Amino acid sequence: MISAASVKELRELTGCGMMDCKKALAETDGNMEKAIEWLREKGLAAAAKKAGRIAAEGLVYASTNADNSVGVVVEVNSETDFVAKNEDFQNFVKGIADVVEKENPADVAALLEMNYPGSEGTVADMLREKILTIGENMNIRRFARYEGSVITYIHGGGRIGVMVNFDVDGAENDVIAELKKDVAMQVAAAMPQYLDRDSVPAEVVEKEKEILSAQALNEGKPANIVEKMVMGRINKFYQENCLIDQAFIKDNDLSIKKLLEAKSKETGVNIAIKGFVRFEKGEGLEKREDDFAAEVEKMAGKQ
Secondary structure, eight states, rough: OOHHHHHHHHHHOOOOHHHHHHHHHTTTTTTTHHHHHHHHHTTHHHHHHHSSOOOOOEEEEEEEESSSSEEEEEEEESSSSSTTOOHHHHHHHHHHHHHHHOOOOOOHHHHHSOOOTTSSHHHHHHHHHHHHHSSSSSSEEEEEESSSSSEEETTTTTTTEEEEEEEEESOOOHHHHHHHHHHHHHHHHHHSSBBBBBGOOOHHHHHHHHHHHHHHHHTOOOOHHHHHHHHHHHHHHHHHHBBBGGEEEEEEEEHHHHHHHHHHHHTOOOOEEEEEEEETTTTTOOOOOOHHHHHHHTTOOOO
């Protein structure tokens, strides 16, 4: 019987997944050294060795199904931007999006356990294979999925991926199709943080008010007018950060809310935004700072 302590020890020694470690110990009658060799022979330990490297490049990919009723946006990271241009890597990411679209996993952990299209293995198995064959650490970072009237938009060759979910009460037409595209481009360009004012957490608003109050007092404004100034500046905060309140990038005299109202009136179909997602490749991740010349010299044996 393989103990949990042995599995834990092997995992710490190799960095491999728990199930792989358990299988390796079972195959080698619990012999730790042989289990490590078994993992290396299977290529799993090599993949784990790469797992320590920073993966902050890669690709954001977004797609919808045939009738635009289901949309998906995923981010898969790699170590270098070169990999994002690799057709094999791009197809791998598209396969992941296909799994998310059809299977609707709860999270990345559930996604990893699902069958990868056209193979007998899981998404996790395919990820390990790509790490080994392409030679870089990779990571499925995040995904989002919407059902409804969905549009997706990719900007900068996979640097930014946007998905917007609409509530369209009636038949869609070319006017609505253009509106949906315009809103998706708005999200990409204007980087809204929230859908509307009700979506902004109360603690965020209170913190903003504190900062704005301090700013006004530091400017020497009388205390009796600070509150009015803060309310005016909070309104500007909403206009900058809430999609519905933002000025339309194609016509700054129109807010997105007014744009939706105008298109609803023009088409006779009520149109509202239910939600949006904006992924930017590597946002919030630590990026590796390499001295490329030094790396080349090192490889050439000059250091």
